[in-house]
Amino acid sequence: AQDTLIRTERMNTLALMGAGLAHDLNNLLCAVKSSADLALLNLEEGLPPGVEDLTRISGAADRAALLTRRLMEFARREVEALAPVELGREIHGMEETLRLLLPRSVDLRIQVGAEAMVVWSTRLRLEQMLVNLVANAGDAMPKGGTLHVKVARSGDQALIEVADSGVGMGPEVLARIFDPFFTTKAPGKGTGLGLSSLKAMVEEGNGRLEVESEPGKGSRFRLLMPLMRSEALSPR
Numbered sequence: 001a002q003d004t005l006i007r008t009e010r011m012n013t014l015a016l017m018g019a020g021l022a023h024d025l026n027n028l029l030c031a032v033k034s035s036a037d038l039a040l041l042n043l044e045e046g047l048p049p050g051v052e053d054l055t056r057i058s059g060a061a062d063r064a065a066l067l068t069r070r071l072m073e074f075a076r077r078e079v080e081a082l083a084p085v086e087l088g089r090e091i092h093g094m095e096e097t098l099r100l101l102l103p104r105s106v107d108l109r110i111q112v113g114a115e116a117m118v119v120w121s122t123r124l125r126l127e128q129m130l131v132n133l134v135a136n137a138g139d140a141m142p143k144g145g146t147l148h149v150k151v152a153r154s155g156d157q158a159l160i161e162v163a164d165s166g167v168g169m170g171p172e173v174l175a176r177i178f179d180p181f182f183t184t185k186a187p188g189k190g191t192g193l194g195l196s197s198l199k200a201m202v203e204e205g206n207g208r209l210e211v212e213s214e215p216g217k218g219s220r221f222r223l224l225m226p227l228m229r230s231e232a233l234s235p236r
Protein backbone atom coordinates (compact mmCIF):
# COMPACT_ATOMS: atom_id res chain seq x y z
CA ALA A 1 0.00 0.00 0.00
CA GLN A 2 2.81 2.34 0.88
CA ASP A 3 4.30 1.53 -2.51
CA THR A 4 1.15 2.53 -4.33
CA LEU A 5 0.90 5.81 -2.52
CA ILE A 6 4.49 6.54 -3.39
CA ARG A 7 3.87 5.61 -7.03
CA THR A 8 0.73 7.75 -7.20
CA GLU A 9 2.69 10.56 -5.67
CA ARG A 10 5.34 10.07 -8.36
CA MET A 11 2.75 10.24 -11.15
CA ASN A 12 1.32 13.43 -9.67
CA THR A 13 4.83 14.76 -9.28
CA LEU A 14 5.46 13.99 -12.93
CA ALA A 15 2.40 15.96 -14.00
CA LEU A 16 3.37 18.87 -11.79
CA MET A 17 6.96 18.69 -13.01
CA GLY A 18 5.61 18.90 -16.56
CA ALA A 19 3.71 22.06 -15.75
CA GLY A 20 6.68 23.53 -13.85
CA LEU A 21 9.03 22.59 -16.65
CA ALA A 22 6.90 24.35 -19.27
CA HIS A 23 7.04 27.47 -17.11
CA ASP A 24 10.83 27.30 -16.59
CA LEU A 25 11.48 26.59 -20.26
CA ASN A 26 9.36 29.55 -21.21
CA ASN A 27 11.45 31.82 -18.97
CA LEU A 28 14.64 30.47 -20.51
CA LEU A 29 13.30 30.97 -24.03
CA CYS A 30 12.41 34.57 -23.18
CA ALA A 31 16.00 35.12 -22.01
CA VAL A 32 17.33 33.57 -25.23
CA LYS A 33 15.02 35.69 -27.33
CA SER A 34 15.93 39.02 -25.69
CA SER A 35 19.68 38.32 -25.76
CA ALA A 36 19.51 37.20 -29.41
CA ASP A 37 17.59 40.36 -30.30
CA LEU A 38 20.27 42.49 -28.63
CA ALA A 39 23.04 40.64 -30.50
CA LEU A 40 21.14 41.17 -33.78
CA LEU A 41 20.77 44.87 -33.08
CA ASN A 42 24.55 45.14 -32.71
CA LEU A 43 25.08 43.30 -35.99
CA GLU A 44 22.61 45.55 -37.80
CA GLU A 45 24.62 48.55 -36.61
CA GLY A 46 27.83 46.97 -37.89
CA LEU A 47 29.05 46.15 -34.37
CA PRO A 48 30.17 42.70 -33.14
CA PRO A 49 27.53 40.92 -31.02
CA GLY A 50 28.14 41.36 -27.29
CA VAL A 51 29.94 38.49 -25.57
CA GLU A 52 27.56 38.88 -22.63
CA ASP A 53 24.50 38.34 -24.84
CA LEU A 54 25.95 35.24 -26.48
CA THR A 55 27.06 33.86 -23.11
CA ARG A 56 23.53 34.33 -21.76
CA ILE A 57 22.07 32.47 -24.75
CA SER A 58 24.48 29.58 -24.36
CA GLY A 59 23.87 29.37 -20.60
CA ALA A 60 20.09 29.37 -21.02
CA ALA A 61 20.33 26.57 -23.59
CA ASP A 62 22.47 24.52 -21.19
CA ARG A 63 19.95 24.95 -18.40
CA ALA A 64 17.05 24.06 -20.70
CA ALA A 65 18.83 20.88 -21.79
CA LEU A 66 19.47 19.92 -18.16
CA LEU A 67 15.81 20.48 -17.25
CA THR A 68 14.45 18.32 -20.05
CA ARG A 69 17.01 15.59 -19.35
CA ARG A 70 15.92 15.43 -15.68
CA LEU A 71 12.27 15.12 -16.65
CA MET A 72 13.00 12.40 -19.18
CA GLU A 73 14.98 10.40 -16.62
CA PHE A 74 12.16 10.73 -14.14
CA ALA A 75 9.52 9.75 -16.70
CA ARG A 76 11.44 6.75 -18.01
CA ARG A 77 11.27 5.06 -14.61
CA GLU A 78 7.45 5.01 -14.93
CA VAL A 79 7.43 3.10 -18.17
CA GLU A 80 6.32 -0.49 -17.83
CA ALA A 81 5.67 -3.12 -20.44
CA LEU A 82 1.98 -3.86 -21.07
CA ALA A 83 0.87 -7.46 -20.61
CA PRO A 84 -2.33 -9.44 -20.08
CA VAL A 85 -3.64 -8.89 -16.57
CA GLU A 86 -6.66 -10.41 -14.90
CA LEU A 87 -8.86 -7.63 -13.56
CA GLY A 88 -10.57 -9.44 -10.71
CA ARG A 89 -7.36 -10.68 -9.17
CA GLU A 90 -5.68 -7.28 -9.45
CA ILE A 91 -8.60 -5.42 -7.97
CA HIS A 92 -8.89 -7.80 -5.02
CA GLY A 93 -5.18 -7.26 -4.49
CA MET A 94 -5.71 -3.51 -4.26
CA GLU A 95 -8.46 -3.65 -1.67
CA GLU A 96 -6.26 -2.62 1.27
CA THR A 97 -4.72 0.24 -0.68
CA LEU A 98 -8.11 1.56 -1.73
CA ARG A 99 -9.41 1.36 1.81
CA LEU A 100 -6.52 3.51 2.99
CA LEU A 101 -7.64 6.28 0.65
CA LEU A 102 -11.09 6.52 2.17
CA PRO A 103 -12.37 8.09 5.36
CA ARG A 104 -13.20 5.46 7.97
CA SER A 105 -16.88 6.31 7.71
CA VAL A 106 -17.00 5.14 4.10
CA ASP A 107 -18.17 1.60 3.47
CA LEU A 108 -16.19 0.12 0.57
CA ARG A 109 -17.90 -2.73 -1.26
CA ILE A 110 -15.97 -4.53 -3.95
CA GLN A 111 -17.89 -6.87 -6.22
CA VAL A 112 -16.06 -8.90 -8.85
CA GLY A 113 -17.79 -11.16 -11.37
CA ALA A 114 -16.85 -14.84 -11.34
CA GLU A 115 -15.49 -15.11 -14.86
CA ALA A 116 -11.90 -14.17 -15.65
CA MET A 117 -11.53 -10.80 -17.38
CA VAL A 118 -8.20 -10.27 -19.00
CA VAL A 119 -7.15 -6.84 -20.28
CA TRP A 120 -3.98 -5.52 -21.86
CA SER A 121 -2.51 -3.30 -19.17
CA THR A 122 -0.26 -3.33 -16.14
CA ARG A 123 -0.94 -3.65 -12.47
CA LEU A 124 0.50 -0.16 -11.96
CA ARG A 125 -1.84 1.36 -14.52
CA LEU A 126 -4.91 -0.31 -13.12
CA GLU A 127 -3.95 0.77 -9.67
CA GLN A 128 -3.36 4.30 -10.86
CA MET A 129 -6.82 4.39 -12.43
CA LEU A 130 -8.59 2.98 -9.40
CA VAL A 131 -6.66 5.10 -6.93
CA ASN A 132 -7.67 8.17 -8.90
CA LEU A 133 -11.39 7.39 -8.89
CA VAL A 134 -11.47 6.10 -5.32
CA ALA A 135 -9.56 9.07 -3.92
CA ASN A 136 -12.01 11.45 -5.61
CA ALA A 137 -14.94 9.45 -4.27
CA GLY A 138 -13.44 9.66 -0.78
CA ASP A 139 -13.16 13.44 -1.11
CA ALA A 140 -16.81 13.54 -2.17
CA MET A 141 -17.91 11.69 0.98
CA PRO A 142 -16.34 13.57 3.91
CA LYS A 143 -19.28 12.58 6.13
CA GLY A 144 -19.17 8.96 5.05
CA GLY A 145 -21.26 6.90 2.70
CA THR A 146 -20.95 3.87 0.50
CA LEU A 147 -18.54 3.24 -2.32
CA HIS A 148 -19.33 0.44 -4.73
CA VAL A 149 -16.53 -0.87 -6.92
CA LYS A 150 -17.90 -3.34 -9.39
CA VAL A 151 -16.00 -5.34 -11.99
CA ALA A 152 -18.12 -7.05 -14.62
CA ARG A 153 -18.21 -8.03 -18.23
CA SER A 154 -20.09 -5.76 -20.60
CA GLY A 155 -20.24 -7.37 -24.04
CA ASP A 156 -16.69 -7.60 -25.35
CA GLN A 157 -15.51 -5.09 -22.79
CA ALA A 158 -14.50 -5.19 -19.16
CA LEU A 159 -16.35 -2.72 -17.00
CA ILE A 160 -15.07 -1.20 -13.79
CA GLU A 161 -17.71 0.86 -12.10
CA VAL A 162 -16.94 3.18 -9.19
CA ALA A 163 -20.10 4.59 -7.64
CA ASP A 164 -20.18 6.83 -4.58
CA SER A 165 -22.97 8.30 -2.49
CA GLY A 166 -21.17 11.61 -2.14
CA VAL A 167 -21.87 15.25 -2.94
CA GLY A 168 -22.25 14.67 -6.68
CA MET A 169 -21.75 17.26 -9.40
CA GLY A 170 -23.92 19.78 -11.19
CA PRO A 171 -23.78 20.20 -14.98
CA GLU A 172 -21.28 23.12 -14.84
CA VAL A 173 -18.75 21.00 -12.94
CA LEU A 174 -19.53 17.84 -14.90
CA ALA A 175 -18.81 19.63 -18.17
CA ARG A 176 -15.27 20.44 -17.06
CA ILE A 177 -14.00 17.53 -14.97
CA PHE A 178 -11.82 16.15 -17.77
CA ASP A 179 -10.13 19.52 -18.41
CA PRO A 180 -6.51 19.52 -17.22
CA PHE A 181 -6.09 21.68 -14.09
CA PHE A 182 -9.84 21.94 -13.46
CA THR A 183 -10.43 21.45 -9.75
CA THR A 184 -13.01 22.53 -7.20
CA LYS A 185 -10.71 21.53 -4.35
CA ALA A 186 -8.72 23.80 -2.06
CA PRO A 187 -5.25 24.78 -3.30
CA GLY A 188 -2.80 22.09 -2.28
CA LYS A 189 -5.63 19.54 -2.07
CA GLY A 190 -6.33 19.14 -5.78
CA THR A 191 -4.26 19.52 -8.94
CA GLY A 192 -7.10 19.02 -11.41
CA LEU A 193 -4.91 16.53 -13.26
CA GLY A 194 -6.41 13.29 -11.95
CA LEU A 195 -9.32 12.74 -14.30
CA SER A 196 -7.71 14.29 -17.38
CA SER A 197 -4.71 11.98 -17.10
CA LEU A 198 -6.96 9.04 -16.27
CA LYS A 199 -9.06 9.68 -19.37
CA ALA A 200 -5.95 9.93 -21.53
CA MET A 201 -4.63 6.65 -20.11
CA VAL A 202 -7.94 4.87 -20.70
CA GLU A 203 -8.30 6.13 -24.26
CA GLU A 204 -4.72 5.20 -25.03
CA GLY A 205 -5.79 1.61 -24.30
CA ASN A 206 -8.84 1.99 -26.60
CA GLY A 207 -11.11 2.20 -23.59
CA ARG A 208 -13.76 4.68 -22.54
CA LEU A 209 -14.52 6.65 -19.40
CA GLU A 210 -18.11 7.66 -18.69
CA VAL A 211 -19.68 9.49 -15.81
CA GLU A 212 -23.12 10.21 -14.42
CA SER A 213 -23.72 12.37 -11.41
CA GLU A 214 -26.43 14.11 -9.47
CA PRO A 215 -25.84 16.81 -6.86
CA GLY A 216 -26.52 15.51 -3.38
CA LYS A 217 -26.90 11.93 -4.59
CA GLY A 218 -23.51 10.79 -5.80
CA SER A 219 -21.45 9.97 -8.87
CA ARG A 220 -20.90 6.90 -10.97
CA PHE A 221 -17.78 6.50 -13.09
CA ARG A 222 -17.74 3.73 -15.67
CA LEU A 223 -14.44 2.63 -17.07
CA LEU A 224 -14.62 0.34 -20.10
CA MET A 225 -11.63 -1.55 -21.44
CA PRO A 226 -11.42 -3.98 -24.35
CA LEU A 227 -11.30 -7.58 -23.15
CA MET A 228 -8.62 -9.84 -24.52
CA ARG A 229 -10.03 -12.97 -26.10
CA SER A 230 -8.76 -16.17 -24.54
CA GLU A 231 -7.25 -17.43 -27.81
CA ALA A 232 -5.07 -14.33 -27.88
CA LEU A 233 -3.43 -15.43 -24.66
CA SER A 234 -0.41 -17.64 -24.75
CA PRO A 235 -0.91 -21.00 -23.03
CA ARG A 236 0.86 -21.50 -19.71
Ligand code: ADP
Binds near residue numbers: 182
Ligand atom coordinates in the same frame (compact mmCIF):
# COMPACT_ATOMS: atom_id res chain seq x y z
P1 ADP B 1 -8.66 16.92 -8.40
O1 ADP B 1 -9.15 15.69 -7.69
O2 ADP B 1 -7.22 17.18 -8.17
O3 ADP B 1 -9.52 18.13 -8.19
P2 ADP B 1 -9.59 15.55 -10.76
O4 ADP B 1 -9.28 15.76 -12.20
O5 ADP B 1 -9.40 14.19 -10.21
O6 ADP B 1 -8.74 16.61 -9.98
O7 ADP B 1 -11.11 15.98 -10.50
C1 ADP B 1 -11.59 17.22 -11.00
C2 ADP B 1 -12.83 17.65 -10.26
O8 ADP B 1 -13.92 16.77 -10.55
C3 ADP B 1 -12.75 17.64 -8.75
O9 ADP B 1 -12.12 18.81 -8.25
C4 ADP B 1 -14.20 17.54 -8.34
O10 ADP B 1 -14.83 18.80 -8.41
C5 ADP B 1 -14.80 16.70 -9.45
N1 ADP B 1 -14.95 15.28 -9.05
C6 ADP B 1 -14.19 14.24 -9.43
N2 ADP B 1 -14.64 13.08 -8.92
C7 ADP B 1 -15.72 13.38 -8.17
C8 ADP B 1 -16.67 12.61 -7.38
N3 ADP B 1 -16.56 11.29 -7.26
N4 ADP B 1 -17.68 13.29 -6.77
C9 ADP B 1 -17.80 14.62 -6.89
N5 ADP B 1 -16.96 15.40 -7.62
C10 ADP B 1 -15.94 14.80 -8.25
